[in-house]
Amino acid sequence: MTAVHCPALFLTAPSSGEGKTTITAALARYFRDQGKVVRVFKTGPDYLDPQILAQASGQDVEQLDLWMAGENYCRQKLYEAARSADLILVEGAMGMFDGEPSSADLAARFNIPMAIVMNVKGMAQTAAALAMGLAGYRSDIRIAGLIANNCGTERHAQLIRDALPDSLPLLATLARDPEIALPERHLGLVQAAEVTDELEHCFKLGAEWIKGPLAEPNALTELPAAVEFTPAELPEVAPRLSGKRIAIARDQAFSFIYDANVRLLREMGAELSFFSPLADTQLPEADALWLPGGYPELHARALSENSAMRQQLQAFHAEGKPILAECGGFLYCLEQLTDLEGNTYPMTALLQGQGAMRGKRGCQGMQTAMLPEGEVQAHAHHRSRSAGTADPIAHGRRQRHPAPGEAIYRDRGLTASYLHLFFASNPEAIAALFGAESAVFQSAAS
Structure with missing residues (x-):
């Protein structure tokens, strides 16, 4: 070229x-x-x-x-x-x-x-x-x-x-x-x-x-x-998720989705569907779920009142199927969430702990997610905190600071953190995270 x-x-x-x-x-x-x-x-x-x-x-x-x-x-x-x-x-x-x-x-x-x-x-x-x-x-x-x-x-x-x-x-x-x-x-x-x-x-x-x-x-x-x-030589994307059905939450509460991430999942062979935790009462047929970030705090009451969807997610989690929950998705997985007005609502309780908004104070910055499947480049940007959670399996590695980054939690097939992952930095690790087998893990993109 x-x-x-x-x-x-x-x-x-x-x-x-x-x-x-x-x-x-x-x-x-x-x-x-x-x-x-x-x-x-x-x-x-x-x-x-x-x-x-x-x-x-x-x-x-x-x-x-x-x-x-x-x-x-x-x-x-x-x-x-x-x-x-x-x-x-x-x-x-x-x-x-x-x-x-x-x-x-x-x-x-x-x-x-x-x-x-x-x-x-x-x-x-x-x-x-x-x-x-x-x-x-x-x-x-x-x-x-x-x-x-x-x-x-x-x-x-x-x-x-x-x-x-x-x-x-x-x-x-x-x-x-x-x-x-x-x-x-x-x-x-x-x-x-x-x-x-x-x-x-x-x-x-x-x-x-x-x-x-x-x-x-x-x-x-x-x-x-x-x-x-000029063009670059990128490694060919293997169809590691061929035949896998991945359901992605997407509505006004969950919309922090890189087009590049969606495109990569499709390039790896995944069949994607989208659902709304705000409006839907039934999950699509799926082998794995992705709960991305967004603004659950602005829709906490509606998310709480959709008990049918919360029950669907609890049943999916109980089966041990892969779930990736990022930032707002992580908050949705906790037992409860307190919004900016101080109102507290029950969430899905896939993980123990509580989330609460904290006004103008927050955390942001680039980090590497140190997952068991491999290192994935990521970033954090949130103005909330979590408390009462179980021990994390790992922490993010900050770009320029020695202190531990965001906690990474795992319960059965659920991986949850404040981190937003950039999938293309390590496609093999992402494939394994969503249920692919026998992945040969690679380091993050250079």
């Missing part, structure tokens, strides 16, 4: 909250409205931003993370997108140089030019100084220019424009418009499926915002420069 070329732009920022997702979504919708095929990628292990960006672009959104997925995986996904897309957008995570690896590391590895998104409210020439510092911090990154977000007036825009050197162009100045802001909640953005109409309104305004009155001159309305993308 030969290299392909596709226009590409990496949206980054000095910190979270500068408007990266809003601008990435607006750009995706703007070019989609022009008839372009726009493929969007999100840096890091985020679940919510990709839902928003998928609706804006009309295309599936993949996560790219050098630590979680490995360089070859990221390279191949970019190459596959470039073969059919008119434009590739990558939204960074946190600040430009935050994390190991960082957004800048990812952009540098694949030579994608970076546009610095900055909320310029309350500053003018200082915005130029900050952008120049970011642009000059490393020599191995390509900077396309600055996007000045939340600009007040044309005079405000001109002050920033005049303070920038010719080597760092002002790509666009985007006016303040609170109607375009995306809805949020305690773990980030609201799930796209909950606010589809509201998001469509934001996207429509966003596409107009991109070419708005403060945006002259405006490089964002033209396709960026083409980038060369």
Whole structure:
């Protein structure tokens, strides 16, 4: 396979909250409205931003993370997108140089030019100084220019424009418009499926915002420069789950599901079905279950009142069949859950212990799940705690800290933890976790 070329732009920022997702979504919708095929990628292990960006672009959104997925995986996904897309957008995570690896590391590895998104409210020439510092911090990154977000007036825009050197162009100045802001909640953005109409309104305004009155001159309305993308050699996926039926919980309470994980299960031969612990009273016919993360705390009462589903899950667990429960799914497996208002509801009691929300305090970070089946790259992001649980069989290994990571529990066929697993980092271990036999375990992706 030969290299392909596709226009590409990496949206980054000095910190979270500068408007990266809003601008990435607006750009995706703007070019989609022009008839372009726009493929969007999100840096890091985020679940919510990709839902928003998928609706804006009309295309599936993949996560790219050098630590979680490995360089070859990221390279191949970019190459596959470039073969059919008119434009590739990558939204960074946190600040430009935050994390190991960082957004800048990812952009540098694949030579994608970076546009610095900055909320310029309350500053003018200082915005130029900050952008120049970011642009000059490393020599191995390509900077396309600055996007000045939340600009007040044309005079405000001109002050920033005049303070920038010719080597760092002002790509666009985007006016303040609170109607375009995306809805949020305690773990980030609201799930796209909950606010589809509201998001469509934001996207429509966003596409107009991109070419708005403060945006002259405006490089964002033209396709960026083409980038060369090359293929990678990935190991062939063996049909280790051929004939296995896996049922996946998916509704407003359980929606933190990587498309890449679903795709891998299918590539391994699994037959997948989906069910709603909120609405369904009967489990699909299945050999294994996956209870992913989500927002069970927002639906604790409804989950509790669906006693038929709780009984179905208890019977499935009693048979010793494989169940993977991640974060919100783990909370659902405990005896009870206390929501943000202090109300406590019974859950499935597949595991002893109680879960409780704890407001703004929480845990997040990259970890390796040290499973008996093998090491799987993962991450944690939660604002709850568990108590009264049995002894764990293992803990996650933190990326950069010696302290034990999230506890991993096992009871019969149930494996439960706060960790969200990235299946492609070790397909053999995932196959064994869902009931495949005689797996030859491999280490996590490099």
